[in-house]
Amino acid sequence: MRAVQFTTYGAPDVLGVVEIDAPRPGPREVLVRVAGAGVNQIDTKIRSGSMAGGAALAAPSGTGFDAAGTVLRVGTSVGDVAPGDLVFGTGRDTLAEQAVLTQWARVPAGVDPVMAGGWGVAVETAHRLLTELAVDEGTVLLSGASGGVGSALVQLARARGLRVVGTASVENHPYLARLGATPVTYGVGLVDRVRAVAPEGVDGALDLSGAGVIADLVALVGDPRKVISISDFTAPALGARVSTGAGRTTDPRDGFAEAAALPGFTLQIERRYALDEAAAAHRAAEGGHTIGKLVVVP
Ligand SMILES: NC(=O)c1ccc[n+]([C@@H]2O[C@H](COP(=O)([O-])OP(=O)(O)OC[C@H]3O[C@@H](n4cnc5c(N)ncnc54)[C@H](OP(=O)(O)O)[C@@H]3O)[C@@H](O)[C@H]2O)c1
The missing domain is CATH 3.90.180.10 (Medium-chain alcohol dehydrogenases, catalytic domain)
Structure with a gap:
């Protein structure tokens, strides 16, 4: 072959x-x-x-x-x-x-x-992150939401009843909105832009792209334990968590089943x-x- x-x-x-x-x-x-x-x-x-x-x-x-x-x-x-x-x-x-x-x-x-x-990888990671974050209601913020992991996360989080604010470059905002997220542009001024679209506050945040946003995410959420990164291994220095497949406590098959059972998951x-x-x-x-x-x- x-x-x-x-x-x-x-x-x-x-x-x-x-x-x-x-x-x-x-x-x-x-x-x-x-x-x-x-x-x-x-x-x-x-x-x-x-x-x-x-x-x-x-x-x-x-x-x-x-x-x-x-x-x-x-x-x-x-x-x-x-x-x-x-x-x-x-x-x-x-x-x-x-x-x-x-x-x-x-x-x-x-x-x-x-x-x-x-x-496979995107769904396993998205399911693991939502499980580890353990935010059952309210608003979650995804930094780097329009890629593979982010696209899966938006859909799984929305299906769990969460409101999702996701960052992406401005040309990907319509894509994020179609998935069900409120789009926000990343970069300088992120905290103010997120507060403007989520005046109710942010209950948990996931750093997907590793763009050096942990301090901003902690400022928005308040509790660093409700901030998890999959790409920024300096996150623990600010009290936030890092998630990797190697240390996972979730079963990938549970994530696959969750996505497969979601009508229209794409x-x-x-x-x-x-x-x-x-x-x-x-x-x-x-x-x-x-x-x-x-x-x-x-
Ligand atoms: N630890 C783990 O278990 C695990 C598992 C899976 C993946 N990962 C890692 O997680 C990262 C993301 O994976 P992925 O598959 O979703 O990647 P991807 O498909 O390449 O998507 C990258 C995303 O990052 C966004 N982005 C680019 N520059 C940014 C910035 N400065 N600030 C905020 N967002 C920015 C992009 O948005 P625009 O296109 O709009 O700029 C895009 O949405 C990769 O580094 C991957 O290796 C880790």
Whole structure:
């Protein structure tokens, strides 16, 4: 099968398409024929080597953490899906014709499986953040709301009955409003702009883009424990929390089920790429201004 790999850390151009054997699913995993696979900023950080601590890449590596597709094989302990079922979720090396998923849910009827290929990481993160924030009513503020995680968050938060104020560049305000958020421009003056649209106050805030806004979010919320970042690891210095997949206490399948059960849940695809356009997809992700998701279609 064809798969995207890299043999050295570096710029997006280290990505290439190679012919390799299809992976084998472990006992609690499934193998899917990939319909679509999401591109996430974490993929670009791994590929660049910035997370390798100076070590060289030991062996050729695949890329990609989420996908949707048709189940081809199931592990010996998998009982909830069977070959032929259409699933989305998270796994490994998903920019390929076939990939292993470790967590999944069925693609809801009528949903484009290419689009659902971009749901895994964004939905898992959004569900985890809402659970960890534990704000049951009132208003939440999302910094960097028009990207993948933000787009999922707006919809899950609105469905939970929360009011959402989301920051984005001004050209993405109509997109945020369509999702159900009150849009606000990020940058200098953020606190005043949020107070103007949310005079009732902000009950919790999530920093998605890591643009150095923790002090502003704490000022708006009042309680630093109700501020969580997924991108700014200095947040604890101000009493705020950091959330990562590695330390998660939530089950990704609960998040997948929540999104799948939400009528009309959608992640707009900014652009679709072929496997041999993976470098271009990584370059776009690195730009940090994706609207919704970037998806690779093998
Ligand atoms: N810790 C975790 O568990 C975890 C999980 C998933 C993702 N992440 C990280 O979280 C970040 C966001 O992920 P994503 O997939 O949502 O990224 P994305 O799709 O690239 O979206 C980035 C968002 O940031 C906004 N943005 C850009 N510059 C900004 C600024 N100066 N201030 C405020 N917002 C700004 C963009 O809005 P405009 O386009 O309107 O400028 C866009 O909405 C990435 O760094 C990713 O690696 C962490």
